[in-house]
Amino acid sequence: MVMACRVINKRRHMGLQQLSSFAETGRTFLGPVKSSKFIIDEECHESVLISSTVRLLESLDLTSAVGQLLSEAVRAQNNTYRTGTSTLLFLVGAWSSAAEECLHMGVPVSLIVSVMSEGLNSCIEEVVSLEVPVHHVFDHIDNTKTFSGLETFSVSLGPFLQIPSDTGLMQKEHDLKDVAPQPLTIHNLSGRPVKSPQLFRPQAKVEADTNMSQTPQTLKNSLLADTCCRKSVLIHSRHLNRTDNSQQISKPDGFLEQHGAATPQAYRCNDLVELEVGLSHGDDSSMKLVEAAAQLQYQNVRTQQGSCAMPFMFDISRIFTCCLPGLPESFSCVCPGYITVVSTSSTTLIKELQNQPIRVVLIEGDLTENYRHLGFNKSANIKTVLESMKLPQDSSEELWINRVLEILIKFNVNLILAQGNVSEHLIEKCTHSKRLVIGSVNGNVMQAFAEASGAVQVAYITQVDENCVGNGVCVTFWRSIPLDVVDTVDGMAIMLKTEGINLVTVVLTSPVTAHMQSKEDRFWTCASRLCYALKEQKVFLGGGAVEFLCLSHLQILAEQSLSKGNQACSGWLHNTSSWLASSLALYRPTVLQCLANGWHKYLSTLIYNTANYSSEFEASTFIQHHLQNAIDSGSPSSYILSEYSKLNSGIFNSGISNKLGQIPRVYDIVTPKIEAWRRALDLVLLVLQTDSEIITGLVHTEINSQSLRSWEDCLSRLELKLRDSSDTVLARHPLFRNNAGEPPLARKVANFHS
């Protein structure tokens, strides 16, 4: 008994444990219903409200090596795709537990690495069968004209993630109200979970209960997600074309004939609104704005290019968000041009500039006297002396301002947009001479104005000549809101526009200032989802369908390799000559099963978070039930598709009642999702293969040479300790928890769940 216990302890991999505990903090962000969290800094009593993985990791103190790798992975995913970070974080947690479990069972590290990596590859190949092509969605746009389409859909989501859509938002508002007055009950920076059961559970429960009573059958079948009125057959499924699987699908030809011929365009997504609703993942309000922005951009581009131009690309770099906290939600809207907040002191100026085309100058950097372009080194040792007794009358800044004004007057410029800061003094002077100066303008906005007005961006105002000045910009107040409302935002919003400018501003408003950031984040998430779907011209059937296919595929692979032995997996290892290759068959089912458990956990958490189930156990049972059905059916992907058509033919629609025709599909984007999976597994495998942490880079000073010496002492001590220990490999390395005490080379890592 004692022996067994020791072995288990030595097999604990500290890096993996850290990963799973870090990942645990983001569990509630999975799925469309995201519970917000408060992060409170105990020292300065500041708090932030966060509702996304990226913001969570930004706020956590992840200084340990593993923590840093994790936040690096999340940041990279976010920078590249702006979506998929919650999936990434969750899978990191799920798969690091899976890898640890494999270690527990004595699977060699190299085998865990190759089987997991190839297992995921196999999943990624498999899910191609659930891709839905997206083509010509903008062809129908001229017919619909307005974007009222969304309104009709806004009530519901795909059934797998079925919740009355408003509750998500409402719940968050409730949360906020409830939480705000009692910050003491929440948590501190060291990372205890924010979600406090007393506060949140009751609402979730109520919601779950109403759902349960309402549609028990829907829930049962909701896994298969699609309740779209159209039939769905995927003729391009690799599954159907594969010879070795043909016995599983009894009559492939008949299958295709039956459905495919009946509705030729059924397996495509040709409708922009359908696509948007599918990609909104419960965030209708953001998606509505995205849709409006896309439409506006489309119309813009079409009028510029004429009808015969290149295919339209949704370009999110030409969308700008302007956050106005303090205004009611209903003020959120999408407008052509650039909307920004300026100080109320410019009111009269704006009034005068209104209703006339004005000339603009674009400044790349700061607009201050001391600003020099990047790469210019100021010499510190230059001293100016006066040769005569005549003192200059003006300070050098005043001289500079006069110079600037001269130039502006010379070229008749009334608007200056600068990417950097602007000298306060200059703004004042310019306001007097009826010129509007706006600083801190986003680079993409500058670019849009440069294109539309013909202005050329310059670094210094002295560079301005006739060629650099742009024409025809209009300034107006935004929406002519009563000033007393706009005042609450410490300034007033104005709108700048030029004929044909390819720029759309999305105004985001929220009465709750703390919500502003997450609102902006959510908008961008939706925008990038749509952008990727259009760019890749394909989406996945969403609502967990792809993950479910991965789960059942791995399950089948595991069972196959149990029965078939070694044949199925030749070539799964880099190094085929090693003994590991021959013992692959022995361990493969175990590792695949563990990997599949990760998907299982993902799906259970997803539907548990969606509040359809009162416990994760229930959710897990639900998944298990469908998993069994899918495996028994022989081909999981056809099982998924057939369940789709059953839903469509109306057998299970009683629960959804008359809304059926309006319940849209749920879609997921392809590459960002797959990359999130890969990134998650890569991180887990990287940490799994790591056995030591070496702390380096000490500054070479007198004091630190002491610590340099102590590095060697440290190693010697470590070695001495190792000599006492009987276990050879695992105990040697600090990342494996050592019974004898704190590993000398490993940094202490704050434990999140003490």
Add this chain to the structure above:
Amino acid sequence: MSRLEAKKPSLCKSEPLTSERVRATLSVLKGIVTSCYGPSGRLKQLHNGLGGCVCTTSQSSALLANLSVTHPILKILTTAMQNHVSCFSDCGLFTAILCCNLIENVQRIGLTPTTVMKLNKHLLRLCISYLKSEVCGCRIPVDFSSTQILLCLVRSILTSKPACMLTRKEIDHVSALILRTFLLTIPENTEDHIILGKSIIVPLKGQRVIDSTVLPGILIEMSEIQFVKLLPVKKPGSLKVALFCASLSGDLSDTGEGTVVVSYGVSLENAVLDQLLNLGRQLVSDHVDLVMCQKVIHPSLKQFLSMHHVIAIDRVGVALMEPLSKVTGTRPIGSLGSVSPSTYGSVKDWCTAKFGFKHFFHLIPNEATVCSLLLCNRSDTAWDELKVTCQTALHVLQLTLKEPSVLLGGGCTETHLAAYIRHKTCNEPESILKDEGCTQTELQLITEAFCSALESLAGSLEHDGGEILTDLKYGHFWSVQADSPSIVNWSNLLSRCGCGLRNSQEELSWSFLRSTCHPFAPQTCLPHEAAGSANNLTLDCFTAKLNGLQVAVETANLILDLSYVIEDKN
């Protein structure tokens, strides 16, 4: 007032190797390098503990550079390894492990350093002359008319670095890319001397590895604004190029010490700018089409140039200067004075390209032996590892071009060599005994120490508790699961040897590597068809390994020979 302190006496330690601390540290160092070795080697996280970036690696270069070592003995070792890696890129861990193994083994037998050194050197000579000889059984000549062996070589290098996090498909893709990159650097018209071109690795982090690609010419990254401005300017035909290494930013870079006194009203900045604009005028009148600058170009000068339809690209960076000057035939201009027309060069064409989120100015030279390898990987740490690995692979290909041979990898060369040396010293000891003047026992002891150092080096490839066998015909490396039943039909349990050349069905017999078996003569003379059928072999760089072997033995000799360490305490 400064105060003089009396000098401290120097500290002298004798027999440094006998110190427990040195032994222990050496053994930990060995543990670190050994655990990194091979395709299933374990990774190390290197970071500064203060929130700096985390480097996950199993490369000797990264490890040795970051282990802060103070003891002179360890310093000798790490410096020797670093020197080897800087010259040959590959086989750093091999060298370090072998050196540690040799020191450890020799220390155990307790012979006098002179005998040890003499015999070690002799055995080294035996190894080298065998590896270089025609009859060598672990060397394959490289046939440059087919890519097979070269691809295997590159693939072996990529596979041996697990921190690159590549799947098999990605390994195939990157191997092919590396080989293409290498081929692009070979000039087409060769005379007596081949001067290889240069390949530049361009980072594109965050993208999929599969998106990596190689392009002839040079890619210069630039901002989107610059990119957009460039789009409309396009002139057919070749372009006249000026390349500046001096900063054109308009600052007064070297005012030196002291203070510059300027009268009120005089602006030095404007004076410099005027000078820059004069330079611009000269460039325009010389009909230069493309101005590139290592550092920053003043915005006003840029504006002036673009007004005259001259493309100005700044912030090229020091790394690109040499290849740029090479492919364009320019001499980098270092002053703002008048420019001699002889410094100008030319390029064939240029275009703009966008990869991932980055915008590039793509320069297409007249005679291209310079190419850009656009390398992608998902995470920063995996990208860094992949970059170093690619550089290693490219270097190894160059070394192979010079010396067209490769060695069998996967531990087979080491076990084969050990078997050869054992057999040689056992059967023909006379000449050695005569040359070196030592006894038979001494020779046996040293041979044992030397050969088991090689064998346990091969054994370090195993990290998951397997056991190592060697066959008694070729002396190749075979791995088997631990605790396999002792009376077993090996040929059914084993499949292929470490390098992949030998099949277990060839009627071989095996013995455990560390068991005391009778010395046997491993079969020499690799048959030619073996090299031809090489499809999935694990191969090592011949030159790098040979040098590694020499460095390891010589460094071990040097360390074993140390009798005093004198430390200046001041």
